[in-house]
Amino acid sequence: MIYTPIKRPKKAAYTAAASIIFATALYTAGEFVPAGKMLFQLSALGLLAFGIMLISRYLLTDYKYVITDSDRIGKEPSFTVIKISGKREIPVVNFDFVSVYECHRCKNTAEFEKKCGKVNKVLNYCSNYRADDRFAVAIEFNGNKVLIFIEADHIFEKEICLRSEKPID
DSSP states (O other): EEOOOOOOOHHHHHHHHHHHHHHHHHHHHHHHHHHHHHHHHHHHHHHHHHHHIIIIIISEEEEEEEEEETTTOOOOOOOEEEEEEEEEEEEEEEGGGEEEEEEEEEEHHHHHHHHHOOOSSSEEEETTOOOOEEEEEEEEEEEEEEEEEEEOOHHHHHHHHHHHHHOOO
């Protein structure tokens, strides 16, 4: 089963544009203030870097999620996250459903840690900036607890919970 989230680029585009415009205004304002010129330029550089990061991360890349069933050899069902940049598709995460210890819908890491305990690493593979329909899948890998955020509709969410044998909340 393959799921590709619906792309909603407005938040990322508006935030990136505002960041770049504000960076330009700060840099220009720094030219008129000789005492704090460096502070204005460093702030402008930070905002410019943030805007470029938003463009490259949320506007130019996309993700798709793939659930593969077990095969005849006895391989476990697995989950793969594929990063799409232009025509290039790169698998970035691949794990068996046996390693999943928790999965449910939540907004952020703090909310998840309040319910399920501390995690060692957090990976965000959402296609949209500040996505509203984030789904958390927590796996245990080499003794580390890894939290993976994806965007999933309710059908795909049920498939993940069914294969990982976790209840749907």
